[in-house]
Amino acid sequence: MTVLSIQSRVSFGHVGNSAATLPLERLGRDVCALDTVRFSSNPRYAGWRGTVTDPAELRGLIEGLDALPDEAGGGLGFVRAVLTGYFGSAAQVAVAAEAVDRVRRRVPGAFYLFDPVIGDYPAGRYVQPGVAEAMVDELLPRADLVVPNHYELDHLTGARTTTRAEVIAALDRLASMGPEMAVATSVRVAETAPGSVEVIAVGQAGRFRIETPLVPAHFSGTGDMFSAVLLADLLAHRDLARAIRRAVAATYAVVEASRNMGGAELALVAAQDLIVTADPDGVAVHPL
Template sequence: MQILSIQSSVAYGHVGNSAAVFPLQRLGHEVWSVNTVHFSNHTGYGAWRGPLLAPDDVRDVIAGIDDRGVLGQADAVLSGYQGDPAVGAVVLDAVARVKELNPAAVYCCDPVMGDVGRGMFVRPGIPEFMRDTAVPAADVVTPNHFELDFLAGTTTTTLEEVLAAVDVVRERGPRDVLVTSVLHDAVPEGHLDVVAVSDAGAWAVTTPLLPLAPNGCGDVTAALYLAHLRTTGSPAEALTLTTGTVFAVLEETLAAGTREIQLVAAQGAIASPPRTFAPRRLR
């Protein structure tokens, strides 16, 4: 599979393309990495250096790929954090061009906006752009629980409410939805659910909640789910493989005692995902 990944990039650590590209390559996929920023490190440190690329510069890189006559060979477009609605427009133009050349291609949008306890952490206008423009254009979306509630315009506290919120999002366009970090009234204490919904049904896995919250896990999750979904054609299988790998990466990170996810150290679990969690069918 060949994937056009339009995301941020850091020299030190793993977020955005610096989190997504290596796992995809380790799975054997070609990745065309287009960076929207190139920072020294992720912004969670509170200080960083490096350029925020202008939307026209991002557009120019994608146009250069098109000049090679290969853009139609892309099987998927992947996007994550978007620092400016103008960059979001560039992403959607790229999606439209890829799909014009290859109607079988899909767009996976990780609608990065915020999280429980942090609220929205993106610039004003980004949440509305995600809800009203980017997500409806996507085939696959991977929000966390907080982001799902915003996209659906609701507050969910039960698994049934989560599924109803997913249905609201799916009615707007995307057929495959993966919801991460799902907390509801029936999940065991110290655990969380990851929920996958498609035309074929809905599934969940329950995983222990480890005592760390490193940056970049959502970027890895979106990339892995896209890859496994397209490779296997099964949301349940993609859910199993993705959660098994991500949990192994988190365990490696916890053992290392670092705030940067240990992708290289855990690469065996990327290439050969452990079946740590069995999915249960919800409907």
């Protein structure tokens, strides 16, 4: 089962496709990765270099995949799910929407996980003007599952959420715009215990939350890894609660291992076995 992953690529560190590909592969998914940007590193490092993929080039790559012969899968007929993340320009968003439509023409019912990469707290927005707006117009209505972090949830719905009830209402608003399921990560609200962070979900499995200790370290790419693990497990079992527990367990284990190793980036390669072995049974689900 192949995932078409459309997001960023860095040479140093693990964000975007550089964070999503290995977890998907370790969990048994082939990955067809298309890069929206090619950067030397996360732009938070001074001196970074790189380019934004021209939308015409991105479209050409998708058309090339869709032209594959039958013995190679019959165009995009080999794809069973689409994952999107960071976009370098608003024009790329329309190309990604076309890609979702192309895949679904080949494979009706193909799953689409939309990770609306916009920014985070406390850094704020870090995508180019027009990208977030294009994602709302083009991608949100096509999504089966949307996975914003707390900042992105607030940005997409236009209001600061400070309680669980407000987060649930915002997720319901997103779900009413297309997706069947909506999951907010990195949530910290009035009810969140000190030193903790929450994932809150609404969907076919009901409404629930998961709370984990907040690791005292920041690593870019954790959201990209989380979405990849979530998608891989959801494709296998079609159980949102189970998939979130798996993604929470794996992400927490890799982040904690990375902190113990003392590096500036996710130790994704060194800690890759934890993606598979982290125990989701130890993650408690609280109905809402």
